[in-house]
Amino acid sequence: MTSGNQSLSDLASLQPTDTPIQLHPLPMAKASAATTRFVWSEAPSLELLSYVNVLKDEHAELMLQPGFTSFRRFFLANIDLKDAFPLLVGIKNNALLRRYLELMNARNVSISFLMSLRNLSFN
Secondary structure: OHHHHHHHHHHHOOOOOOOOOOOOOOHHHOOOOOOOOOOOOHHHHHHHHHHHHHHHHHHHHHHOOOOOOOHHHHHHHOOHHHHHOHHHOOOOHHHHHHHHHHHHHHHHHHHHHHHHHHHHHHO
16 A cells, blocks of 8 residues: 555656657648549539440440440440540549449439338338
């Protein structure tokens, strides 16, 4: 017990110092290291839908010829038409395909959600 009392007395004997405490900046606080990130707004999303529509038309024409190429493979391999869509330049085809699939899934989810609300309102 005496050792506990001694530590309390040691704390009471501490005096404030005149030297200021030095704070170190957090690594997250460095704004200069931030990179820009593309945000999918309405305009690029609509342009993506137009781009996919053009690719689907070309894929349909290709399907009239002998052989089979899946749309996914055709989409990922086709980079020639992207120059006509300035908001999509610089985005990889893999990211474009993922975003297109997300848009299609979101549309289906919202329709099913509305249908479920409609079914609940009639009961």
